[in-house]
Amino acid sequence: MTRLQIPIQDSTLQNGLRVVIAPDATAPVVTVGVYYKIGFRLEPQGRSGFAHLFEHMMFQGSENAPKMQHIKLINSSGGVLNGSTMYDVTNYYEAVPSNALERVLWLEADRMRALKVDDENLRNQRDVVKEEVRVNVLNQPYGGFPWLDMPPVAFRNWANAHNFYGDFADLDAASLADVQKFFRTYYVPNNAVLLMLGDVKPEEGFALAEKYFAPIPAGATPPFADPAEPPQREERRGQVEEKFGTLPAMAIGYVMPPRRTTDWCAMALLDQALHGGRAGRIHRELVLEKQIAVEADGGIDDIFGYNGPSQMTTKILHKPEYSAEATLAAFDEVLREVREKGISEDELQQLKVKWRSDYYSTLEGGRGGYMPRYGLMHLLACFTLFDKEPQLVNTILDGFLAVKREEIQNVAQKYLLPENRAIVLRTPVTSDAKEAA
């Protein structure tokens, strides 16, 4: 078996900023990322959607690179850039020809040190974000399903359960003072990690990090709301109206075992057994064999990227001639079989080979056809911010490859239970099959 080893070096500046470098000179391209340990889970109450709106503001100008200059300076250096807001982190990243490394670090340092935005920028980006919500959610068939529909049904703690894209009233209420406060609280070097991957010599990378980021003063350790959930003891159900789509949809989410436990590794392989494409048991039974569903997929989203409650979620679009209850019964039958019989040794071996292969692709992978090493960046950042161990990138695979058959059956019996799940029905207003939950 060939095992991939990524050379990784890391260091921490005086102000607490962690710096991680993974050199690879294959192509003259370098990927730079800055991750802040703040996501939409921990945004303030009464300000739903603020973490994401704030992410947009980070492209609106900083002291030495005003409005429109961030984007212009990256693009005109031959690079691409973006940012995204997740549950527990927000990232900003660029992939550029390696001769632009210093320029990118200067830009990232400038906005970490001195974001400079005004009311006009805020109004502009509030409008842009509303159109983003319309194009992705309000004007799309199955928009936001299930990632926006599931949390309010599954969780009880506001941190986990609110609308992450934001209610428009909350977006409208956001002020420039909120932006400045959020920036001062969470966007401090001691709450972030800087990553450089690809065509960079580690000693040069560390020297540049020192030059541009060391002058930024550390801040107070940010306060974080506790995302812990009260124990769940009953199945939870909710229903949402589908305005455009023609098929009834259903999402079923099971609460995941805690991060980096034996159960968590076993659950990841069980997820592969259940949701691994056309070979996965759920797709095979519901789409290929019983032909109840048109789509049945999903699984654990971004397994390494969460630092709080999360779920393994199945998403099903089923034919209108089958009721929601009949569809759910077929789904339950798949899970019952795993709980009762477990999986064969042969199936486990297949799952492990596929898991290893997928893991390598994640590390190499672009995002949407661009952004080389996005996956490696994301894993290094999460392992640094959540675990303080970037080297986990090279060792975490061991835990998954060591999973035994009994452990798979054991997590199926322990976690795949009605009292550990939430179900959301998304029911078309025009469909013949109108089901009560």
Add this chain to the structure above:
Amino acid sequence: MATRAAEVSFGVPALTPERAVSWPKRTRAQLANGLQVVLAETHAIPKFHGELFFRAGNALVVDRAPTLAEMTATVVRTGTAKRASRQIEEDLRRLGADLGATAGQDTSAISFAGLSECSEPILQLVNELAREASFPEAEFERERRQKLEEVKLERTSPDFLAGERLRKVLFGAHPYAAISPSEAQVAAYRREDLQGVYREIYTPENALLMLVGDFEPQVMLKTIEKVFADWEGKKPAAKEAPVPPKPQGRRVYLVHNPGSVQTQILAGCHAITRKHPDWLRLGLTNSLYGGAFNSRLVMNIREDKGYTYSPRSSVHTLRLHGYFSVSAAVRNDVVAASLTEIFYEIDKLRAVPVPETELADAQNYLTGVFSMGLATQEGLLSQFSTVELNELPSDYLETYREKVRSFTPTDLLAAARKYFDSANMQIVVVGDRAQIEEQAKLFGEIEIFDNQGNHIQEGFCPG
């Protein structure tokens, strides 16, 4: 027009000297049966990516039914003489492999990726799918019923509705007009038709096998010969397609999508194919107009006005005809304002030479992102296959940057005048008729359709 004055940066570090961009060497071969092979090695991860292309797709067989080649590809992966569907899927997993079979207008393809240590059995499976697909009756029936649900569903997506209408307007009786079948056409698909398409298109003389990844090319070539050498079959006969219409004057096509809380704008005109000598300068002009984040259109209607989240323009490259398009999903009350800005930026590029500094920025952008393709196996595969499938010069990749950098403001002015055909752009808007019809009418004579693709009679407004 921007309402906010541009500001400048202070103390930006200069770019350091560039490292040379060098593309991995390609090993080419052709087997006795006509199969073309292109291999390139890169060793960052212990995997490889491959694609077996056939140089024909939906357009070749559209007289039988729309997207018949795509349906054929879908059923190809569901069974061979030796393996049932479930066996295929489990074997792929055992080999750490992913596989997809698809077809577009001009090509059909089996794409795959997997661990290098499993390359031979993966190629054997690909070989089986390409030669011995058995089109099991039950699998075909299931996929057909599945497709019926999909064609109903796609009519609820604003993006799909806009694309469908523009293609009909630009291509008329040409095969490229059809991007999806009707429910009745899907119901009429027959298994024998799929088998006919398969026999015609999936032949070695019509095929290109491309592999990129962690392997030794000479060893890989021997494996390929072993696996594919005894395959036989001729190229399908080429067919004459009707000439697409040349729409004159701006016209507006409103697709009424009741309840829309936003309007999808898509405007387009005919342009050129990838092989055309003007292709690179058009690509650069497009990049500067709306092909990049830093482009004029994005800066105007997103960063300055906040009308939209994701405006963009593109040059679409079908093998026989290319077209230019610009799209944005905008707030319902700014449809007219957005179209005004879309045309303002087009007309400005047609009237005023681009400033030298802006041109240099766009040249840097395009040449920089071109090199991003070097960093992943998929990126390399995509660049190499673009060259092969469009029959571009063999030094295309190596000379691209130099050529893009040679263009002047005069070249871009000429490209914009020739290909951003402002006066004859066809405008599609998908949204709620009551909220946008008056605004849309300002831009040309209007025709109205429902979301099933039917003309709506004048004076009749459903919903």
